[in-house]
Every structure is written in structure tokens, then in C-alpha cells.
Amino acid sequence: MTEIKEKADKELMKINDLKISNGEKCEYRTDYLNWEDYFMGIAFLAAQRSKDPATQVGACIVNDEMKIVAIGYNGFPINCSDDKFPWTKESNDPLENKYMYVCHAEVNAILNKNSFDVKGCSLYVALFPCNECAKIIIQSRIKEIVYLSDKHADKPQTKASKMMLDSAGIKYRQYKPKHSKIVIDFDKINEN
Numbered sequence: 001m002t003e004i005k006e007k008a009d010k011e012l013m014k015i016n017d018l019k020i021s022n023g024e025k026c027e028y029r030t031d032y033l034n035w036e037d038y039f040m041g042i043a044f045l046a047a048q049r050s051k052d053p054a055t056q057v058g059a060c061i062v063n064d065e066m067k068i069v070a071i072g073y074n075g076f077p078i079n080c081s082d083d084k085f086p087w088t089k090e091s092n093d094p095l096e097n098k099y100m101y102v103c104h105a106e107v108n109a110i111l112n113k114n115s116f117d118v119k120g121c122s123l124y125v126a127l128f129p130c131n132e133c134a135k136i137i138i139q140s141r142i143k144e145i146v147y148l149s150d151k152h153a154d155k156p157q158t159k160a161s162k163m164m165l166d167s168a169g170i171k172y173r174q175y176k177p178k179h180s181k182i183v184i185d186f187d188k189i190n191e192n
């Protein structure tokens, strides 16, 4: 019972802003996702499509009207089967490692765009883009990168990427989400 009450109180707290509009009361939530958590959340949701056992990367490209124009995640190229190509990174033979074959999330997003171009757009991405992605980001005139993890910061690919991005004047910043977890609850729609 306490649990139910706590839940109800929480819901009430959520609907805590009353606005007078045209003389009528109007209630709205204040715990809705902010834009940046939303875009990063979309990037992370896309990442869950990736079959990479180590690092699932998702990317979401947004234009200056806050509209999503592209989404991508890391995966093998079309018709390159996950059963045929390796997802490992432990082999001494480069041909047996994933790195030779995987299409990066940022590249997939740019190739999959549903707009004429991505000029002036912001890229939300789970992992700091590598040097190969940086080249394509620069050439496609993306203006800003918002990334979450920089776990490969010490790798030459990341260092080269930052050198090119700095040189090209492309801004990048690490994003700390307001929500450390965003839960998708398919049952929620049936509540209330």
C-alpha cells in the first residue's frame, strides 16, 4: 500500500505545474525528457541494434529545428553476414577482427540521412568518433558533436580525430545526461 501511495504521490509531484490558460486550469508533467537526453537516448536505443559484443555505438543527427534527420549504429555492411564476418577483436590476424569490416555508427547515420544533407546539424553519439568518422563528419559539414563516452581517448584514432576536428573548427562536448537511465516501459501507456 505504501508503495502504491508513494507511486501516486510521485505522479502527483510530476503533475505539479498548473497553468492558467484561457481561464482554464491545465496540468502538465515536468519530468519529461529534455531535448539532449532525448537525442542521446535515441542514439543509445539505436545502439541496441548493434551486434558488437563489446561496444554498441549509436548516433543521432539533429538539425537546427531539433528534428532528427539521421540515425545509425555500428554493424557490418549490407550482405556481409554476422555469421560470416567476425565480431572478435582478440585475433592476431587483422582479417579475423571486426575492425576491418564494421561500418561505424556515425557513417551509417550520415549514409542513412533522410534530409538532403546534414550541413549545420548536431551529431549525438555514444562514443567519441574515430579518425575515419571525423573525416566524414567534417566533410559533411556537421557543426557540432555531442558525445557521451570517451573511453578510447588514449588511442591514436581518437587523438587524430580531435586534431582534425580542432583544425576544422568543429565543436565537441561531452554530455552528462540529466537522467542516468531512461526506462522504456511498454506497459505505461495502459496506466491512468
Ligand SMILES: O=c1ccn([C@H]2C[C@H](O)[C@@H](COP(=O)(O)O)O2)c(=O)[nH]1
Residues within 6 Å of the ligand: 052, 054, 055, 056, 057, 073, 074, 089, 098, 102, 103, 104, 105, 106, 127, 128, 129, 130, 131, 133
Ligand atoms: O567512431 C566510431 C568508433 C568506433 N565505432 C564502433 C566500431 C566497433 O564496432 C566499436 C568499437 O569497439 P571496441 O571493442 O570498443 O574497440 O565501436 C563506431 O561506431 N564509431
Ligand SMILES: [Zn+2]
Residues within 6 Å of the ligand: 104, 105, 106, 129, 130, 131, 132, 133, 134
Ligand atoms: Zn568511426
